[in-house]
Amino acid sequence: MSNDAVDTPNHHEDHSSLPQGIHETEEEKKRHWFVGSVDQGTTSTRFLIFNGEGDPVASHQVELGSLYPKSGWHEQEPLDLLSSVEQCINGAVQKFEALGHSKADIRSIGITNQRETTVVWDSNTGEPLYNAIAWPDTRTKNLVRELRSRELADTLTELCGLPLSTYPSSVKLLWLLQNVDVVKQAYEEGRLAFGTVDSWLIYRLNGGAQAEKPIHVTDSTNASRTMFMNLRTLKYDDKLLGFFGIDKHKIQLPKIVPSSDPKCFGKLTTGALAGVSIAGCLGDQSSALVGQCGFNAGRAKNTYGTGCFLLYNVGSEPVISKYGLLATVAYDFGALRKPVYALEGSIAVAGSGVNFLMNNLGFMEQSSQITDLALEVEDNGGVVFVTAFSGLFAPYWIDDAKGTLFGITHHTTKGHIARATLEATCYQTKAILDAMEKDSNHKLESLAVDGGMSNSDLCMQTQADISGILVDRPAMRETTALGAAIAAGLATGVWSDFEDLREIGQTGRKVFTPQMEPAVAAKLFKNWERAVEMSRGWMKDHPE
The missing domain is CATH 3.30.420.40 (ATPase, nucleotide binding domain)
Structure with a gap:
């Protein structure tokens, strides 16, 4: 799969051909249509199922641990992140069915995630090559100081919107390439896959390396946290990659796609919702803004x-x-x-x-x-x-x-x-x-x-x-999970436009x-x- 995102003006496809059932009445929508949402955070993972009015009907949560091998280091086990998602989906669906609902009425799911947390894996095997380096990790502080002294360092923010700090994914990836031999070797051999948590989960939930066509994507809200994407074109920027010394021919970067799409994110291949489309993806803070219905400038x-x-x-x-x-x-x-x-x-x-x-x-x-x-x-x-x-x-x-x-x-x-x-x-x-x-x-x-x-x-x-x-x-405070559900629901006909969401959470x-x-x-x-x-x-x- 190409690492280059398609041109911005054309990557918003017309999805006017919505799934069967789009002509149901509003009352029928509210009664029958449901959307799931994976909320993968730093300390826990949750899966919530929302109805057409934006109310949570069932949920399941799994607490997560973190690793602190050295002062300032903050890591998580990538396979634990994945298994927590699978557990939460199965647990929430079981509760959903116990309430008398049918999982066949869950039209699609969305994913929202901790953003800058960085995962690298072997594209041949689909297995992680190192622990996920979590977003608050500060092991890169000396590397960041060195980067700040480089020529053109003061021009990066104008391109990507982020200042050089220990926060974005770029410096975490660079540290891995400089300090972890198996990561460096995979990079030199062209089998290093990089992604934030959304990319890792979507890749594995679609079957990973065993899939006929492995899906390695990210949405533009998550991509905008890497320092690799140009904010205006929504494409990887050669100047940004070059500054960090990243050769895009040696590394598999996730394709950048819209946050709401019925096809780009694939389908779940296992578990209680096998076959259900993943139709939305938003970094957690963007998802919370959407869940608060902050659709107007100034909100x-x-x-x-x-x-x-x-x-x-x-x-x-x-x-x-x-x-x-x-x-x-x-x-x-x-x-x-x-x-x-x-x-x-x-x-x-x-x-x-x-x-x-x-x-x-x-x-x-x-x-x-x-x-x-x-x-x-x-x-x-x-x-x-x-x-x-x-x-x-x-x-x-x-x-x-x-x-x-x-x-x-x-x-x-x-x-x-x-x-x-x-x-x-x-x-x-x-x-x-x-x-x-x-x-x-x-x-x-x-x-x-x-x-x-x-x-x-x-x-x-x-x-x-x-x-x-x-x-x-708001009274209903599951706004982060709701945002990802809205992204998925807009892509699959649960809601047709922002007007349908005006009363949600009010x-x-x-x-x-x-x-x-x-x-x-x-x-x-x-x-x-x-x-x-x-x-x-x-x-x-x-x-x-």
């Missing part, structure tokens, strides 16, 4: 998951940030529609900071208890926690910071540190919102939220207070209104910025 969402990711829809032309944000593909739904772009602010540590208090320090038994612990005190008691476990991402991009607690006294309790942990995510979100306002010349009036930490009323009220804007939380929303005096919020944020500056330099070998 924004923030997902509080393992990390925290704020996407702002900027329309059909990319906006290259001047203030530390990323430019990315928001979604690309084909069928003659133009791709839509977003500005993104990425925070490495959000829910993982809560897990740190729970697992490493034993503050509580369940992550959901963080709010109760934080409410034991009236405020943070002067404690500020810069949760730079993987350095700091947007808008700071400080890779030599370490997690740092400031302001600890004899008065400090677990409750103060719990509050400071929640506030760290809210402060970084405020910094991203300020950068987005500068890039777009527009102040957001409200922010749609989802993800595990959004369940905390205290955290969301704090976010509203610190940011000075409305925080809008009932039962809760809005948090700022209650803090702006001057007080500004003082707290200034204190946070001071702490960020003081956390710099902890990773330096020879402090100045």
Whole structure:
């Protein structure tokens, strides 16, 4: 299969010939049509089955482990990612049928995934050649510094929308080529296949190397996280590949296709849904924007998951940030529609900071208890926690910071540190919102939220207070999985256009209104910025 994506103007095929049943009434659609969604995240995998109204009917979840072989290293077993997906599909279908539904009514499935996590495998055998290097991994920090010193390094962002950092897939692949002999040998012999988690799963769910025609694809939202794709052409860019020293004739890159398509992603070959089409694919943060129905320019969402990711829809032309944000593909739904772009602010540590208090320090038994612990005190008691476990991402991009607690006294309790942990995510979100306002010349009036930490009323009220804007939380918070289901459903006739989705997720929303005096919020944020500056330099070998 060619590594080159087809030209952008032509790769949105006309899918007006939809599957049989498209002429059913709206009532029949809602009653009979279902779409599945694989939500493969950093700490767990889930499979959810949605009805035509966008409500989850059945689901199954499997927790995932991670490997930390060295400080700053974060790996996952690729075969574990695959088996977790297969388990979740079978488990959810069993529950779905137990409710009296038929799996024959599941029209298609979508996939959403952790994005920059990098997988390499042998195209001859279909077996992984190394553990997946997860998106927060910082082993490449020295490599990134070397890359930043290269000629043309400052021109990359204009092409791909991303700055050089430990975050994107490109530097992870380059590290593998430089440090893992079996990967380097496969590259030299032309049998090295590269992909993000979506590509790996789609490849294996379609039968892998044993398939008659192995399917090795990615969608443009995931491809835009590699630093290999030109944002405007949605094709691999020779200048970008050349900068990283990647010879596209020696490596099998996934073909870039739209996020919503009835054929490009193939079909499941095994398990409870064997034969069902994979018709949608979106990186998890793009998927959450779609699940929040952020289809209009100016709409924004923030997902509080393992990390925290704020996407702002900027329309059909990319906006290259001047203030530390990323430019990315928001979604690309084909069928003659133009791709839509977003500005993104990425925070490495959000829910993982809560897990740190729970697992490493034993503050509580369940992550959901963080709010109760934080409410034991009236405020943070002067404690500020810069949760730079993987350095700091947007808008700071400080890779030599370490997690740092400031302001600890004899008065400090677990409750103060719990509050400071929640506030760290809210402060970084405020910094991203300020950068987005500068890039777009527009102040957001409200922010749609989802993800595990959004369940905390205290955290969301704090976010509203610190940011000075409305925080809008849906009642149904499975928005990331819903986005992939929407991509698949649009490709297979469950929904015909965005108009059909207007009412999805709009009932039962809760809005948090700022209650803090702006001057007080500004003082707290200034204190946070001071702490960020003081956390710099902890990773330096020879402090100045």
